[in-house]
Amino acid sequence: xxxxxxxxxxxxxxxxxxxxxxxxxxxxxxxxxxxxxxxxxxxxxxxxxxxxxxxxxxxxxxxxxxxxxxxxxxxxxxxxxxxxxxxxxxxxxxxxxxxxxxxxxxxxxxxxxxxxxxxxxxxxxxxxxxxxxxxxxxxxxxxxxxxxxxxxxxxxxxxxxxxxxxxxxxxxxxxxxxxxxxxxxxxxxxxxxxxxxxxxxxxxxxxxxxxxxxxxxxxxxxxxxxxxxxxxxxxxxxxxxxxxxxxxxxxxxxxxxxxxxxxxxxxxxxxxxxxxxxxxxxxxxxxxxxxxxxxxxxxxxxxxxxxxxxxxxxxxxxxxxxxxxxxxxxxxxxxxxx
Numbered sequence: 001x002x003x004x005x006x007x008x009x010x011x012x013x014x015x016x017x018x019x020x021x022x023x024x025x026x027x028x029x030x031x032x033x034x035x036x037x038x039x040x041x042x043x044x045x046x047x048x049x050x051x052x053x054x055x056x057x058x059x060x061x062x063x064x065x066x067x068x069x070x071x072x073x074x075x076x077x078x079x080x081x082x083x084x085x086x087x088x089x090x091x092x093x094x095x096x097x098x099x100x101x102x103x104x105x106x107x108x109x110x111x112x113x114x115x116x117x118x119x120x121x122x123x124x125x126x127x128x129x130x131x132x133x134x135x136x137x138x139x140x141x142x143x144x145x146x147x148x149x150x151x152x153x154x155x156x157x158x159x160x161x162x163x164x165x166x167x168x169x170x171x172x173x174x175x176x177x178x179x180x181x182x183x184x185x186x187x188x189x190x191x192x193x194x195x196x197x198x199x200x201x202x203x204x205x206x207x208x209x210x211x212x213x214x215x216x217x218x219x220x221x222x223x224x225x226x227x228x229x230x231x232x233x234x235x236x237x238x239x240x241x242x243x244x245x246x247x248x249x250x251x252x253x254x255x256x257x258x259x260x261x262x263x264x265x266x267x268x269x270x271x272x273x274x275x276x277x278x279x280x281x282x283x284x285x286x287x288x289x290x291x292x293x294x295x296x297x298x299x300x301x302x303x304x305x306x307x308x309x310x311x312x313x314x315x316x317x318x319x320x321x322x323x324x325x326x327x328x329x330x331x332x333x334x335x336x337x338x
Contacts, residue, residue: 022328027289031296034271038081047266052095079122089169130159136227176215236304245275255281276302
């Protein structure tokens with residue numbers, strides 16, 4: 001396995017406003033401008049970039065979103081460095097929430113403009129479009145959905161899977177989903193359960209689909225509720241009086257692409273890391289990772305994802321060290337011998 005230390009910068013910063021905050025056995029969280037940090041990474045060293053940037057919302061949020069007019073230029077400005085650091089078979093996955101134009105019930109096209117510019121100007125390929133459906137999302141926007149009742153609630157984000165080559169590394173066998181009850185019945189008794197005619201395509205379904213492959217191929221509609229309320233991250237935020245990141249995505253979203261597009265030991269990068277959800281997904285799947293965010297407070301709380309069942313005093317010690325500017329190495333909790 002390639003060592004994370006051979007790929008990322010040391011705790012001493014190469015830029016004035018950049019610092020390594022903490023590390024784990026497989027990864028490191030860095031506070032700074034991603035455009036600067038990307039320049040410290042070797043060319044063709046990253047296997048997957050999966051990220052969810054601040055969206056182009058109409059109202060400014062505390063995490064620094066841009067207005068829609070400037071947003072496309074700002075986000076596409078990361079394109080050259082993203083392409084440079086990706087391996088030839090690497091992928092760039094970006095989650096973008098939808099938005100309305102100001103004052104009217106008409107959708108903005110900013111997320112599609114980002115896609116088109118990344119493809120046209122930086123020679124990325126659209127490997128596949130995904131859609132993340134969050135069934136637990138509250139009805140929004142309030143004006144058009146709740147008050148005037150002229151639009152359905154917005155609960156789907158576009159997720160663009162981009163690649164440097166037309167043949168990026170991927171293995172759908174790593175993300176199979178459980179078979180439906182009907183499919184399980186077909187597998188138990190293909191001829192007794194279903195006797196179709198041969199289709200115009202030439203497929204005999206009973207023969208072609210009666211093999212147990214360990215699961216079904218997932219669709220490009222990813223239904224994942226973003227409703228965590230009692231995980232380690234939120235529990236420790238509450239215990240230590242730290243505000244959680246206001247726009248987290250569920251671990252299952254980056255984990256899907258980590259498993260789909262990388263192998264153990266590969267390097268995963270999140271350039272808008274927030275609370276280090278992508279880092280957690282990478283670490284738990286034996287991938288190396290780098291998490292970059294401008295806000296050191298978000299990364300400090302992100303350390304909670306790797307502190308497990310440590311005592312409150314030990315967690316407080318980590319927080320104090322980060323607050324003092326000290327670089328913290330987080331090691332796995334060793335099981336106690338009985």
